[in-house]
Structure formats: structure tokens, C-alpha cells
Amino acid sequence: MNQISLRMRTESEIVARLARVIPSAIGASATARGHPKARRDASGVALGIGDDAAVIRASRGRDWVVSTDAFLEGRHFLARLHPAAAVGYKALARAVSDLAAMGATPRYFLLTLALPAGKAGQWLEDFARGMAGAARVFRMKLIGGDVSRDERVAAAVTVIGEAQRGRVLTRSGGRPGDVLFVSGRLGAAQAGLESFERRGMRALREYSHALDRHLKPIPRLALGCWLAEHRVASAAMDISDGLSTDLARLCTASGVGAEIHAAALPMAGDERPGARRIATARGRAAELRRALDGGEDYELLFSVPRRQVSRVPQNFRGVPLTRIGELTLRRGVRLEVNGRTRALRPGGWEHFGAR
């Protein structure tokens, strides 16, 4: 495709191009004129992309669940390091993880995208392809967009999911004595980021599970739905900013404290079958730090009342569910290491924090 003609695209042309590449619900204008996609969009969108706004209609007994997330160059990704397709995928996946945390089923999303003119060509095509891939995996449709030119890439994604009325997972239902679980393994995305920063594009050429977790995180949608529908969890959230930071948030919302056990934490390093255990004390400390403070794992953290614990399987569709501690009456989050308990300070990703 011609780079120069792409640079001359207008905002409307870019939105139209995004809507062609990314699965999207189309406007009433197209419906009225017998557009072939029109019939497939009876799903709840009365009016899709291409008008001033989209119109969505909830089914009986269902609620809409809405969340928004930014994805910024220099903050959430690096232009020199991250492939455009990974940026597109991750910008959506990151927001979708909030829907997983609520036990909602993703349906629609809106995209606000600012980008430099030099990225309106191939970069945009790759970005759209990556986002389209994510939209297909999560079965979502783009219903609105706003594109503007700026010096750096800035995306903001608003996701809309559906949930059975009164059955969403919140952060606030945890009670003292409830058992804490996490899905998957912690610290993988952080390890992937570190290897990517160290080795750059060379890391891309060799398969690495950790790198994959950094570039293509998998929101735990099926697990979130299961926990919500079967009323297993008393509270839940996704771990986007690191366990130490996010657990403190869950505790604050629930009005409780927590104690977790270092030895129980499912480490990213345990994931590879037959993997050599990290042997040095320094290596183990770094691994623990990544599991506690490493962001972007997008695993679910959830609490389960004791009488429900037996209902939690060890594996949910191939994803391990691990008991890591319990909620306590005493406020604050504590970490037990080798029988000693100490306060666990939020050490994760806090944009305006001291870190």
C-alpha cells in the first residue's frame, strides 16, 4: 500500500479503515441499504460505528458492564520495542481483563486513538490487525471510534460486556476468613518484559512463554464467568498492577486485611515442565519480587468463603487455581515467608507513586 496516500488519510477514512479491519457493528445507514453485514448484527447493537454514537440494547435480565483503560506510548509500551500488532492486541486485552474480573462477557468496544502522521500507514494497519485478532478471540465488536493526530501514540479503549443481572464479581464482597486464590502463575509478564528489554527483537525470534505473556496476555474470561455464575467467589479482581498493589485494593474495597504465603505463590518459573528450579537465593528473591510486584499478569485474584472452597478445582480449563492465603479481620496485607510474617507494602505499578 502506498505510504504517502495513507498519510493523507482523513480522520474519517482512518476510522472507516479500522472498522473494515476490526470486527465492528455497522451503522443504521448500512443496514438500511442492505449491507451484507447488517443481518449478522441483530445482537444488541441498534446502531453501530459511523454515526455520532452507538446504540446498544440489553437483553432481558442482563446488565451492561463498562470499563475504560488507556494504553500510552512511552508508558504502557515503547515504540522502538513493541510491534504495532502487539500494541493493538494488548490495548484491547488489557481493558477486557476488567470484564473478566467482573465475570462479564465481552461484547463491544470503543477506541480513541491518537497517532503521528508517520504511523497512519503500515503501523496503523498492523495495529488494527493486532486489535482485530484480539476482538475475534474475545468475540467483540467495535462500535465507536475517535482518531486524532498527535506526536505519540495514545489509545484509550472502553469495553462493554454483558452480565446476568445481580451476578457480577466485585472487589468489595470479601469477608474475614475467606480463602484467597489466584489463577495461573505470577510474574511471567514481568519476566517477559525484562527479557524483551534486554534482548529486544532477538527475544521475539525465539519462542518464550514469558515473552508471550508480556505481549499477548490472556484475560481470564471463562474463569470470571464461571466464578460469577456459580456464585463461588465473594470478591474478585484482575491483577494488572501487581499482586501486592491489587490485593491491597481488594482489601480496602472489602474492608478487610489479608495474609498470603510466599511458599504458596505460583511462580512463573514453575510453568515450564521440567524447568530447572532457580537455585540461588538472589534468583529466588527476584522471582518472588516479580510475583508480588510484577504487573500485567492479568490473572484473577479472588476470595472464596470457606464453605465454598471445595468447589474450586485445582485446574480450570488448564489454568491452575492456587490457594495463596486468606482474608483477615486485621487490616493491612501481610506476607508470610519461612514462618515469619511481615507487612507487604504495595510495590506494583502505581503511576504517581514514590516508585
Added chain:
Amino acid sequence: MNQISLRMRTESEIVARLARVIPSAIGASATARGHPKARRDASGVALGIGDDAAVIRASRGRDWVVSTDAFLEGRHFLARLHPAAAVGYKALARAVSDLAAMGATPRYFLLTLALPAGKAGQWLEDFARGMAGAARVFRMKLIGGDVSRDERVAAAVTVIGEAQRGRVLTRSGGRPGDVLFVSGRLGAAQAGLESFERRGMRALREYSHALDRHLKPIPRLALGCWLAEHRVASAAMDISDGLSTDLARLCTASGVGAEIHAAALPMAGDERPGARRIATARGRAAELRRALDGGEDYELLFSVPRRQVSRVPQNFRGVPLTRIGELTLRRGVRLEVNGRTRALRPGGWEHFGAR
């Protein structure tokens, strides 16, 4: 308030601060613990700010109308020029104008905000105050937010409105022969921007209607609702990027063309009672250019079938409604000046255009 302590705020603290200043729907956690605001929020938010996502519930026979808009430093506003309160007001008002264009009633909004650490203090307070003012005027509640640090301010606002099922205004219903109307007067915001750029803060100290239109645009919500509820308009949209650009969009969506008359356009300069008419040909040409291509007026452009035209009042609650032309079978937008008709090229605000 202490500037240094503000700079050390965490992301969660900033979101919490925004939620205190800006009218917002609170989370279930607060509801559960008998928060005094809880009772007032039976309005359709089952779960507000403070969790992974918000939950909204539509009333019977009502649809949700959703739109998203970016508001970027250096693009939509200038840090050295625009007061933070105006930035906060306008970021929301701009997005709300899309709801007015649909005939929807605003209800909720989500805010994605990136800002430098140096703006996390007084600037943020003023921004929040301006946005709170807008939220009160439009009767909206904040239900979600995401804050991150970046070198420049970037806001993205997603607005959610409510409309009677099947009664929204779209861009696509216009038919040849329908009469075109605009609300208010055109070019005022552009004139305000020009005086602001010329005189900066000095312009702020003297009252100017045009400056007010630039800093505090008024989305035509009541008019949009009236047009939608009474089925007066066949198509409608808001003029955010300039009449020449937006009319072309309405025509494309409706599959028609349009002819408008220069002499009929309601000019910003006519607004001041007893104002001296601009006398020079050059002055009049500049005024016409601003009316055609000046962005950010946020007036409504709508088409009305001929048999409905008598139902359109000359004034709607103090806002003049002016007949400016008609939709045509022949594609393209044309402008008639002194009996001569020429093609009108979109000359408004197009971020990736040749302009």
C-alpha cells in the same frame, strides 16, 4: 493544599479525588456499608466507580447511547493558553454534544486521563472542578476512570446517554428534498479561539460571547431530545469539525447531496444585538469562512422532511433555528453565493487531511 504531597498521589488516590469532586456513582462497597450517597444512586447504576468496571441497567423500552472522544494537549487545547477548568469542562461537553446529536439524554461518563506529575496538583483540582461543573449542568455521573502519568495531558471521555427505543437521531435518514437547518450561529467558537490566540489571558478578563463559545460550548441537548421525541428530523448530527466537513458526512451517511445558501447562514457576528455589521468584503469573506469551516460550534445540523417544516419553530428555547438549504438527489455539497453555485470542499477540522 500542599503541592508536594499532591505530586506523590497514587493513581488510585487521584481517581478517588476526581470521584469526590465530580458527581459520581459510587461502588457497591460503599452502598453495602450504608454510604450516604448510596440511596440517591438507584438511577440505573448497579455498581459505580471504584471497582474493575461499572454496571448499568437500562429502563424498560430505553436504549443506551454510547460515544467516545479524545481531548489532547497541543491538539484540542494549549497548556499555556487554556485554563484547566475550561479543559475539564470542554473535554466532557465535547463528548456530550454527540449525545445531543442523537437526541439522547446524558447519564454517565468514564474518563481516561494521562497527565504529567507537575499537573497532579492544582491543575488537576481545577480540571476536576471544570469537569464537575459540566457534569452538573448535563446531569451526568462519573462511573469509571483510569489515570496514568504522561508528559502531556490527554483525556478521553466516554459518554453514555439514554434514549427512547427506536427514537434516536441518525446521520443516515436524510432524503432528497428535505430542508436543512442549523441551530444557533456559526463561527463563534472559531472567532473566540482567534481572539484568545491573539490576546491570550487578556481576552479572558473582558467578557466576550465568542470566547465563551470557545471555552464553554453548549451542547444542544434539549433541542436534540425534542427533535428525536417528536420525530421532526430525518437526520441530524452536531457540527464539531465545521459545517463544510460535517455536512459532507451527513450527506455521505444519507446517500444524498446538499445545496446551502451563503446568505442564509446564521453568522456569529449577528449575535450581538445592535452589533455593527462587518462592512469590508474581506471581513465578510472571513466571517463566511469561519461559519463554513470553523470547528467546535457544537450546534446541531438537521434535515426535516418538507411536510414537517412548519413544526420547526424559529427559536427553540432562545436558540435560533435557521433554514440554510436542502438535501439534493445530486451528490456532493454545493454552496450558493449571490446566485452562483459552486462545489463546497470540506475545509474544516480533519486531523490527517491536507490542511
